[in-house]
Every structure is written in structure tokens, then in C-alpha cells.
Amino acid sequence: MADTVKLTIDGKEVRARADMNLIDAAETAGIHIPNLCYLKGLKGSGACRLCLVEIEGLKSPMTACTTRVKEGMFVNTRTEKVQEIRKYVIDLILSMHPLDCMTCTKAGVCELQKYAYDFGIKESTFTRKKFGFPVDNKNPFINRDPDYCILCGRCVRVCKEQGTAVLDFHGRGVGSRVVTAEDKPLQEGGCTFCGSCVDACPVNALLEADRWRKGREWEYERYNSVCLSCGNACDTVVSVHDKDVAKVNAGADDGRARHYICAYGRFGFDFINADTRVMSPLKRIDGELKPISWDEEANQLG
Amino acid sequence: MEKKKVVKVEEIKKAAEEKRCPVQKAAYYIEEFLKGPMCGRCFPCAFGSYEAGVRLRNIIEGSGKEEDIFALRRITEDMIVASLCKRGKDSAEFVHEWMETDAFKEHVEGRCPDIDCPAFIEYIIIPEKCTMCGLCKEVCKYNAVLGEKKVKYKTGYLPFEVRQKRCVKCGDCIDVCPTGAIIVTESRKKEGVKV
Ligand code: SF4
Ligand code: SF4
Ligand code: SF4
Ligand code: SF4
Ligand code: SF4
Ligand code: SF4
Numbered sequence: 001m002a003d004t005v006k007l008t009i010d011g012k013e014v015r016a017r018a019d020m021n022l023i024d025a026a027e028t029a030g031i032h033i034p035n036l037c038y039l040k041g042l043k044g045s046g047a048c049r050l051c052l053v054e055i056e057g058l059k060s061p062m063t064a065c066t067t068r069v070k071e072g073m074f075v076n077t078r079t080e081k082v083q084e085i086r087k088y089v090i091d092l093i094l095s096m097h098p099l100d101c102m103t104c105t106k107a108g109v110c111e112l113q114k115y116a117y118d119f120g121i122k123e124s125t126f127t128r129k130k131f132g133f134p135v136d137n138k139n140p141f142i143n144r145d146p147d148y149c150i151l152c153g154r155c156v157r158v159c160k161e162q163g164t165a166v167l168d169f170h171g172r173g174v175g176s177r178v179v180t181a182e183d184k185p186l187q188e189g190g191c192t193f194c195g196s197c198v199d200a201c202p203v204n205a206l207l208e209a210d211r212w213r214k215g216r217e218w219e220y221e222r223y224n225s226v227c228l229s230c231g232n233a234c235d236t237v238v239s240v241h242d243k244d245v246a247k248v249n250a251g252a253d254d255g256r257a258r259h260y261i262c263a264y265g266r267f268g269f270d271f272i273n274a275d276t277r278v279m280s281p282l283k284r285i286d287g288e289l290k291p292i293s294w295d296e297e298a299n300q301l302g
Numbered sequence: 303m304e305k306k307k308v309v310k311v312e313e314i315k316k317a318a319e320e321k322r323c324p325v326q327k328a329a330y331y332i333e334e335f336l337k338g339p340m341c342g343r344c345f346p347c348a349f350g351s352y353e354a355g356v357r358l359r360n361i362i363e364g365s366g367k368e369e370d371i372f373a374l375r376r377i378t379e380d381m382i383v384a385s386l387c388k389r390g391k392d393s394a395e396f397v398h399e400w401m402e403t404d405a406f407k408e409h410v411e412g413r414c415p416d417i418d419c420p421a422f423i424e425y426i427i428i429p430e431k432c433t434m435c436g437l438c439k440e441v442c443k444y445n446a447v448l449g450e451k452k453v454k455y456k457t458g459y460l461p462f463e464v465r466q467k468r469c470v471k472c473g474d475c476i477d478v479c480p481t482g483a484i485i486v487t488e489s490r491k492k493e494g495v496k497v
Contacts, residue, residue: 045343046344046386047343047344047345048344048345049344049345049346049384049385049386052383052384060383061383061384081383084380085346085383088346088350088376088377088380088384089345089346089349089384092345092346092349092350092353093345093349095349095353096349125373126353126373127353127356151342151345151348169342171342172340172341172342172343172348173336173340173342173348173349173351174349174352176342
């Protein structure tokens with residue numbers, strides 16, 4: 001077990017592993033430090049600047065995703081200064097975002113929506129920017145809609161780590177996009193459809209295909225499960241809507257970067273409702289397989 | 303692929319300082335910053351400097367409002383605190399400094415105190431000084447000068463005049479006028495105001 005250190009976050013005494021960053025450490029104490037580009041398990045990139053916190057003894061705020069805990073550290077995550085930065089950044093993002101929460105599939109679990117709500121930003125005070133980028137939806141698994149993208153870079157980083165490193169930024173700043181090499185659709189771009197990027201995306205820019213108007217996130221029942229398609233037996237979370245599987249995500253705690261499931265585990269749930277699926281014991285009667293009840297089956301075996 | 307050498311922010315600032323009007327300085331700076339050193343790696347600077355550019359253009363074009371100045375203050379102040387690197391912070395400082403004069407407020411009220419921003423100025427010809435040589439009319443690419451070249455022994459000429467609707471404020475005519483009859487003044491009506 002690694003060494004632990006003691007620090008104070010928002011007046012709360014926190015004991016944390018010495019190699020933790022401030023976001024993770026605060027989380028163990030139930031304190032959420034806002035962030036949009038941090039992905040648990042991956043190195044922080046300090047891009048969105050939402051996680052800026054003030055540390056006593058330091059003049060300028062530090063990004064919690066890239067700052068390690070230290071013995072005796074005094075951290076304030078909610079000062080006026082850093083709250084203003086958060087509002088400012090969310091305000092800027094909203095000025096280039098479709099603001100489509102009423103029909104958006106991601107609504108309910110969207111992190112941008114959550115922060116806009118938390119900070120009470122109804123609409124952007126900045127100049128409206130529109131793009132109209134083409135949607136990449138010619139594959140059966142993943143929809144990519146760059147208009148919703150907030151350029152957090154999570155997908156790019158997670159694809160480098162867990163996928164096939166097919167995603168990258170094209171351009172910089174406002175008007176830039178996440179693309180594959182030569183801007184090809186995913187299926188031609190070397191993507192293996194692990195879907196890690198879908199789990200990583202905080203907004204509606206990367207989404208499982210076929211989810212449009214198939215129930216909303218808050219209507220789903222969620223079950224911790226295990227994929228049995230191969231010997232790895234990965235943890236999954238299955239979301240069920242109206243007795244049908246709506247989606248499968250990487251499992252355990254929060255389903256972020258540390259957890260990986262492959263395309264079979266994530267998208268291979270069609271067999272559940274397939275005509276060929278065996279739902280009850282079968283008995284060969286007159287050369288034909290006929291379904292029998294479970295009781296009958298038990299008697300036969302006994 | 304050969305890497306393009308990125309222009310330093312100090313160099314852009316130096317070029318910007320050559321303009322007279324502080325709003326022009328800031329707008330030029332931000333435009334060049336976005337074209338060059340702005341790397342896009344952090345949100346406050348990448349998105350903020352772009353928005354600053356939009357607001358500065360509003361002001362320069364004569365459609366600026368009080369809220370544009372407010373937004374610029376907020377952008378620059380938050381960029382100074384939150385930008386990831388020195389380039390972003392420095393850029394915000396530069397714009398913030400240029401904003402210290404009353405010039406921004408005056409633009410919003412309809413005048414460019416340095417008589418620099420095209421939206422707030424007019425080129426006019428002073429009739430008493432004009433010799434009706436017609437050089438300005440010849441040089442104007444936009445056919446904005448109205449007048450008839452003087453021929454000996456004829457009278458009844460109307461003085462030369464700049465048609466404001468056509469004039470793009472390029473300044474070519476001023477350079478050729480031998481008697482200094484063409485001057486730049488504050489425009490009489492507020493121009494470019496979007497309704
Ligand atoms: S991605 Fe999020 S913020 Fe954007 S429209 Fe959908 S729910 Fe709303
Ligand atoms: S599905 Fe996997 S391989 Fe494909 S882009 Fe996403 S992370 Fe990369
Ligand atoms: S697609 Fe999603 S994860 Fe990727 S950069 Fe855009 S918002 Fe971030
Ligand atoms: S998700 Fe993929 S790797 Fe994991 S158990 Fe299922 S099939 Fe195997
Ligand atoms: S502050 Fe620096 S890192 Fe951030 S976008 Fe500007 S130039 Fe890039
Ligand atoms: S300023 Fe340019 S466009 Fe205007 S009258 Fe002179 S030459 Fe013509």
C-alpha cells in the first residue's frame with residue numbers, strides 16, 4: 001500500500017494516497033471538483049481549466065487534475081475566483097453548443113448540462129457560434145456529431161490508451177474538430193469499435209447508434225453485470241429500458257478510462273432478442289426439437 | 303511536414319502598437335494571435351480570445367455596445383487567471399492595458415478619438431483649398447470622388463466632393479492631393495450601426 005498524506009480540502013480533513021491528484025483525493029471525501037477534460041486513470045491535461053482550485057501559499061490557482069496531494073496542503077475548491085473561471089468557461093462552451101437538451105439523448109447524464117445547471121447558466125452571454133459539421137453515422141455502432149463536441153479531448157486520449165489511436169484534433173480552438181486520419185468515417189479509419197470513446201465523451205458528440213428516441217437516461221434501470229462473451233469476463237453496466245437493453249457501458253464504479261470493454265461486450269447484445277436464442281430446454285421428440293418446461297427438464301435429468 | 307515558425311506574441315504586440323487607435327491595436331493583436339501563437343490547448347484562451355476578436359470587431363465596425371466592453375473585460379481578466387500558458391496570459395494583459403483608455407467607451411458612443419477606425423471617419427475635400435486638379439479623382443479606385451477637372455477660362459465649376467457612400471477610406475486620395483485639401487474628420491453621423 002502506498003503512503004498516505006493528510007490534507008485539508010474545503011475545511012475537511014482528507015487522508016489520501018500520496019500519488020493521488022486533487023480531483024481523486026477530493027472525491028474520496030465526497031467533494032466534487034468540476035472538470036470536463038479529466039479522465040480518471042489518465043494523466044490530466046489541464047485543458048478545460050474548470051478544476052482550478054486555490055492552494056494556500058500559492059499565488060495563482062492550480063489545476064486539480066495535474067496537482068498531486070501533499071502533506072499539510074490547504075485546498076479551497078470553491079473560492080469566488082475559481083467559481084468565476086468555471087462560469088466563464090461554461091459560458092464560452094455554451095456559446096458554441098447546440099443547446100438541444102430537450103431532445104438530446106445524452107440529457108440526464110451529460111456533464112455540460114450538469115454544470116450549466118449547477119452554475120445557473122441559462123444561456124450564453126457570449127456571441128452565438130454555429131458550425132453545421134457533417135455527422136459520422138454510417139456505421140452500426142457509434143454516432144459522431146461534432147456540433148456537440150466541446151473539444152475536451154477525452155476521446156482522443158482514451159483512444160490512444162485503449163482503442164486504436166485513430167482520433168485526433170483537426171485545427172485549434174473555435175471551429176476545430178476531432179477527426180480520424182484524412183477525416184474518414186470511423187469504419188474506414190481503423191476504429192475497432194471498442195466504444196471507449198463513447199464512455200469518455202461528456203456530451204452528445206459520441207453516442208451509441210440507434211438510441212434516438214429510445215427512452216431517456218433517467219428512465220433506464222441499470223444493472224451491474226459481467227460480459228460472458230469471452231474469458232475476460234469484463235464488468236459491465238447494462239441499461240434497460242422497457243425490458244430491452246438500451247446500451248452497455250464499461251462497468252464498475254464510474255465506467256471511466258480504467259475500464260475497458262470490447263465491441264462484443266458493448267454492442268453484441270442483439271442476440272438477446274434474436275429468433276435463434278434458446279429460451280427454454282429443448283427435447284428431441286420425433287426427430288424434432290420441441291421446447292419443454294423447466295420442470296419437465298428437471299424431472300428428465302433426475 | 304515542415305514546422306512553421308510561430309510568431310512571438312511580443313512581435314505581434316510591437317506591430318499592433320504602430321496603430322493609433324487602441325481598439326485597432328487590440329483587434330489587430332487578437333487577429334494575429336489567433337492566426338499564429340494561439341495553440342488551442344486550453345479553453346479560457348482558445349475560446350476566450352476568439353470571442354474577444356468578435357467583440358473587438360463589433361466595436362471597430364461601429365456596432366459596439368456597452369456589453370461588448372464588459373465582455374472584453376471579463377474575458378481578459380479571466381484569461382489572465384486561467385490560461386494554461388504565458389502566451390495566453392500575456393495576450394490578455396496586452397488587451398487589458400489597451401482598454402485602460404476611454405477610447406473603447408468613445409467608440410461605443412460613436413467616435414474614434416484617434417480618427418483611425420474607418421467606421422467613424424470621413425474623407426472630405428475642403429473647397430477653398432481644392433484647385434480642381436482632378437488627381438484624387440484619377441487615383442480613387444472606387445470612383446468615390448465627384449467633380450470635374452478644371453479647364454482654363456471656364457467657370458461655374460462645383461468643388462470636388464467625396465461621395466461617402468462609395469468611399470472605402472483607403473486614403474489614396476490624400477496622398478496625391480498637392481494642396482492638402484483632403485482631410486480626415488470624424489464622421490458626422492454614426493455609421494455602421496446595425497438596426
Ligand atoms: S450534449 Fe448535453 S448540453 Fe448538449 S444538448 Fe445534449 S444534454 Fe444538452
Ligand atoms: S471506438 Fe475505440 S478505437 Fe474506435 S474511435 Fe472510439 S476509442 Fe478509438
Ligand atoms: S467528441 Fe466528446 S470526448 Fe471527444 S473531444 Fe468532443 S466532447 Fe470531448
Ligand atoms: S467485453 Fe470483450 S473482452 Fe470483455 S469479456 Fe466481453 S468479449 Fe471479452
Ligand atoms: S493559453 Fe497558451 S496553452 Fe492555452 S490556448 Fe493560449 S496559447 Fe495555448
Ligand atoms: S479615401 Fe480612397 S476611396 Fe475614399 S475618396 Fe479617397 S481614394 Fe477614393
